[in-house]
Amino acid sequence: MRNKRMFVLMIVFILFVAVMGFSIGDRKKLTWPENFSLDSTAFLQEWMYRPAGYVAELFKDLSNLHAIYKENEELRIAAAAYARDSIKYNFVEAKNKELQEMLNFTERQKQLYNYKYLIAQVVAVGNDPYSETIRINLGSKDGIKINMVVVTDKGLVGLVNRVDPFFSSVMPITKLSETSPDTKAIAATVLGKEKDSFGIVDNYHSDTGKLSMSKISEHDPLTKGDTIITSGQGNVFPRGMVIGTVDSSQVGDFGLTYTATITPAADFDHLTEVFVVQLPETGENAE
Template sequence: MRQFISNKKLLILLVSVIICVGLIGFSIRDKDETPIIQQIGKDVSAVTNNVLGAPIRGVTNFFKSIDDIKNTYNENEKLKEQLDKLTENQVKLAGIQAENEQLRQQLALNETLRDYTSINGVVISRNPDGWVDKVIVNRGSKDGVAKDMAVMANGGMIGRITEVSMTSSTVQLLTSGGATNRISVETKGEDGQAVFGVVHGLEDKEENKGKNDQLLMKQLSTNSKAKVGEKVTTSGLGGVFPKGLVVGEITEVKMDSFGLAQEAYIKPAANTNDISSVSIIQRTVESGE
């Protein structure tokens, strides 16, 4: 009986050892495999993250998009401001360049007027109703300006002084219509000889339509025919202006309405539509007519 009990204990011990060895072996064999409970936990966690994470990511992306739109708007506003400043600077630059070009022309003109002195000034008033008739400049009797002085601008003669006050003067433009506003001029004929005449603004006639920006040269001397393309300058024979001031260039030569004398249309050398700076010609004894 005692031997049976002893054998039973031995058998139980042996079975226990076998079970332990088996468990150890099973544990070593499945070391790289995840337990089922752990796998289920991971799956539940992944599903939960997907379900809860999608709305969170959507909200995050929404606010990020709003920030991007806001940043884009701010950048656009800055670019618009820079563009406005650039446009403004371009306008200012264009104005400065135009003014600089006119001043250069005045300087070049003054360098050619060696036989008389000039008084430089600027236009301070111009009535739109009389745009082609007159301008007012900021030079007057205190500056040495006197009536009937010639006025130059933009490379050519534009008119004469008709009214003088202490600090300003009125300039009657050559483009002002009427035969009373005229100057004595000369040009070269086809044979190279001098051709004399008088120039004035165009009158409002049917034959002058389409030539409002030109002048008319009449009473041409008949010793030579005027030539298209020749320059026209003051002759010094009218008793008013110095000799040699550029008036314009002949664009057309024709006979008058009676067929007795030549007439010539002249394109003014100066652009009278854009006058800002002027030179008033002060006559000397040697250069006066």
Template sequence: MPQFFLNKRLIVLLVSIILLVALIGISLKDRQKLTWPEQFVKDSIGSVQSLFEKPAQYVAGFFQDIEDIKSTYKENKVLKTRLDEYVELSVKVKDLEKENQELREILDKKESMRDFKPIQATVIERNPDKWEDVISIDRGAQQGIEKDMAVITAKGLIGKVKNVSQFTSTVELLSSASRTNRISAVVQGDTRIFGLIEGYDKEKQALLFTKIPSDVKVEKKQIVVTSGLGGVFPDNLVIGKVIEVTPDDYGLTQTAYVKPAADFNDISHVMAVNRIIPKVSKTP
């Protein structure tokens, strides 16, 4: 026997190659049914794939969920930042619109005050402890502000200049509890009713118009203005509107509650005004 056939390993290798070639040839044919070795191999591979596919999908899905959460977090952070910017911008727009409206009203008021000398100013300080007493404005002696000048908004009178510095001034509001805070006023109507604005009722948020004779009839909604009789304030500056009238304890006089035309809780832009006294020409 030749030495070739004595090598068993070589024989097994050749037989294996022949079987492999035969299997490849069979698998390449167009067959409708698989052989049992092919079925076994295919089912084995399918089982192994199924065994690893679900855990792999779970792990892949877990990391995908984490990535989605990160993306959502970043997106929400960006949207929140934009929302904060939008809210801030909306507030600024409203403030600008309000300031623009106030300045327009002040300008219209200034143009209509032919008999007065208005000086426009802005409120720069208002102490919460003296909220109803005084405010500070950014105009002083250098801009023509003088003590006891009337101070108004576009809506009406709010007070008078109390102290003057070179570039700032302090304004005493009509709502101040100071005993010296008095203004000569008149109720407009067929009959002019004179009196004094002195004092402020916090509960009713109304000025006290005192010294009205008991036999004089004052009605609600009548307009109260400055009389000009005090020698300091111009006349016809709007103060407010009558909302209630009560007699005093002795029945000798009446007190009218006057709702201020100006909003004392919201004062930003004001004007200090002084009556222009016409010069009298001297005759030779």
């Protein structure tokens, strides 16, 4: 009944305004009741149309946000692909082509370094200095497995050390310690000098924020500013992942080998999104 009354009142009001409009005719001066009625009508129209405009703008903004989010996802994928390809085409492609021609590689061998990158969101970072881990929102349901490498578009982050159905934990390279049995040393080389350079990244110094690379030959061409990448030896860290850049090198223990100080490429203070490196399924890593 109440809705019907409101509807009837609205109809009467509209008819009243219409009749008043006809009665005004060509008069230049309106009476105060007519002015009051016209002003009231204008106010009512503004009161009705303004919220409608706000709602329309809201839907328009939501549509734009969805488009921006989709575009950002595509840009992130492109950034990951660029990070991969910058290493792949400078290092892997030429070597693979040479080996394929010389050794007549099988199709499985040709696909050995054809990595895929899965985008993951960082949902938590552990603050415990004794068990520092990074939590991501991909798990076994997404194909994540233990010891998969995690990177950003700048460089290496760490290894997956625990997998749940929908989430996984990552042990960052900032936990590298030559005395800890829980961390895995990284076989490394220098980008562009892969045939002549080799070392082991096996320690992180929290006081300086630097990594240590040891077991470097005295004849190694490693110099300050070189880009350090994973060599692929050891079957843990896939080949070609950027670790960081060389700050300095010095004589190691007993003067037989050298060590180098490495600045990590990944920014561990602002981890929001990472990429899990998925290796091609072969007879060795397929389950």
